[in-house]
Amino acid sequence: MTDDTRTRLVRTARALIHGSSFAEVGIGDLCREAGVHRGSLYHFFPSKEAVGLAVIDANWELLKALLDEAFGSEAPPLERIDDFVAGFAGMLTGARDRMGVVPGCPIGNLALELSGRPGEASARIAEILTAWRRYFRDAIAEAVLREQLPPVGDPDAAALRALSYLQGVTLMAKAYDRPALVAESRTAIRALIQIPTT
DSSP states (O other): OHHHHHHHHHHHHHHHHHOOOOOTHHHHHHHHHHHHOOOHHHOOSHHHHHHHHHHHHHHHHHHHHHHHEEETTTSOOHHHHHHHHHHHHHHHHHHHHSSOOOOOOOOHHHHHTTTSSSSSSHHHHHHHHHHHHHHHHHHHHHHHHSSSSSOOOOOHHHHHHHHHHHHHHHHHHHTTTOHHHTTTTHHHHHHHTTTTOO
16 A cells, blocks of 8 residues: 555545535545545554544644744734735635635634544644644734734733634635635734733
8 A cells, every 4th residue: 555545545535524524424435535445444544533633634734834834924923813814715715616615614624523522633623723823822922022012911812812713704704605704804803812811
């Protein structure tokens, strides 16, 4: 078995899950769409949950690349958040163009479906959301240090508000099939960041 087979399985699982849900995608569906036998799948993944973890990690790789691009720039800290939101909206628009609908957040969708269930997925999703929040927190803390933002109290709490809002507006973009809602959320995210935490 080659890593190409594993890559094809993960890519196919991502597409199927993102197009419907983790619960709706069966092992048989995945093997059929990927053009592999069940034995090949089980060579790489001992269970459907292991496939789910691989999809979570693949989604995080894509999202992390977007985060690294936006937050690795020399732009002022709050502009980095704006740039990420614009890039995230662009990602959703591109997905809509390919799929015909806004699929929602690749991490948020799986968080809604898999969090609270036994197994590693819940813990992995929490780790990813914490890492995502750190990007926002570090930019907020830097903006306060540079006096580009009034003191907000706890930058981590401000980052949690911003990320929570972004996830909520992404859900609304999915429900209304309007990725522009995410792009338009930058002003509200900035306002939420500036609410002092007591």
